[in-house]
Amino acid sequence: MKQISLLGATGSIGTQTIDVVMAHPDQFNIAALAFGRNVQKGIEIIRQVQPKLVAVADETVKTAIEQVIPSSIEVLTGMEGLIAVSTYPDTSLVLNAILGSRGLLPTLEAIKTGKTIALANKETLVTAGHLVMDLAKRHGVDILPVDSEHAAIFQCLKNEPKKAVNRLIITASGGSFRDRTKSELVDVTVEEALKHPNWSMGAKITIDSATMMNKGLEVIEARWLFDVPYDQIDVVIHRESIVHSMVEFIDYSVIAELGLPDMRGPIQHALSYPERLEFHPPKRLNLWEIGALHFEAWDEERYGCLKLAYEAGRASGTMPTVLNAANEVAVDAFLKGKLAFLEIEEVVKAALDHHQVIQMPDLETIQSVDRETRDWTLAFINKMSV
Structure with missing residues (x-):
């Protein structure tokens, strides 16, 4: 046991x-x-x-x-x-x-x-x-x-050498506001943002899904989990959340992992690895019942938080620490009604622009930058509301 x-x-x-x-x-x-x-x-x-x-x-x-x-x-x-x-x-x-x-x-x-x-x-x-x-x-x-996207990639990569990988393709639902333009997000409420179309998640992660920051964090996470550079990590919007992610190999064949949106599958895979155990979801995936799967490119202007995550990841060093800390503070402020939805991106960008990157930080430096970023971001938000 x-x-x-x-x-x-x-x-x-x-x-x-x-x-x-x-x-x-x-x-x-x-x-x-x-x-x-x-x-x-x-x-x-x-x-x-x-x-x-x-x-x-x-x-x-x-x-x-x-x-x-x-x-x-x-x-x-x-x-x-x-x-x-x-x-x-x-x-x-x-x-x-x-x-x-x-x-x-x-x-x-x-x-x-x-x-x-x-x-x-x-x-x-x-x-x-x-x-x-x-x-x-x-x-x-x-x-x-354990994340469904990374669990999918992990399974797609099984027994494949690193040199055989061309790119990782991480799928994204697009979040609560995927059918709205950026201009239509000016006055959205917390309640609207928390209505995720596919997954049942906590408040912070649901807001991150709506801004697509969650996908940016997953891109950075994938870079470390699978030792793949950012230029070989793509994101695609996939409304149904059936394809959890894909791997393209150097022969341009693509392997995908599919399943209905249910986190118990990825959790069980991690707990039982390297074995597989029986799993009985409420409903079985029958693709003929789904009928069609849809994929679309993400827009940098529409999903600015994802763009910021790529930029922070490529800058490396302490920049991803700043990205995460500023986003946590900004999302908390939005959930408490102190910040507008579109201002989350604005606040995170300001924190990144303010920070001078430190390369190869040790744990003490990371913790210090995390605290300083939270203090700076909170002060910045307070100034915005004056």
Whole structure:
């Protein structure tokens, strides 16, 4: 039985991971888990999986859950707790589904202990891809992608040498506003932005999908996961989200991975790798029922956040860290009604223009740039509202 540490247990990926685990009780067990402040959901999950160790956001959450869970379960808080879960001695695999750059340190510490990493936290590779992949190589640790796009590419590349790859083609739904022009997005509301046409995701990721920043983060992530330069990574809008991504080889043949939009498939693939287990989605993919699949090029003017991500990735160094930090602050401001939708792109661009890139940053530099960018971006947003 594979023992698992789960970071981000109450989020969308976390709860679907638990679905996979409970569907295969003879294969998987969650021995340690972490979540933030969703006390009610957290208690429900703890009762369901009975972990030995739990990490939560702070002492208030800890006090709330300790009143109702068995005293045999150890409860820790903050970053110390996250790292304790990610390095828990009884587990061999860490599924990191934390939202944001807080996922970086637990991932690095887990790698040092030799654990396999199932990665659903984009920011880990976006902010510190060179550090993570180098450390994983030195410790002989596998980084298994959980995002549907990267999981698709991972499967398409199986047993293929790197020299055989011509390009990676990442698919994008186009998000909530794919049928609107940029001028039609001036007054869109948070509620409208959160209505994703294909996937059920958390608020931040859904907004990133609407701006296509999520696809930009995935491009940067793919560069590190598969060691492919940006000029060999393309994005295509695919409305149905049936083709999860593709790989074109040097003979110009293309291999694609297809499936209905259901994150439990990619999650299970990462948990069970290198084996495949049975998976029973609510509905089977019958292409004759779908009828047609549609693909279209993305427009740089329409999806400026994706363009900024390519630029930050190519600039390398600390630029992707700035991209991610500024975007997190801007999206949070939009969700709180302090920023217009189109201003997310404006704020991120301003942060990138303000920053002087530092090449080959160490962990301390990355953390410092992340903090400074968040402070600068928040001040910039406050000035915009004056």
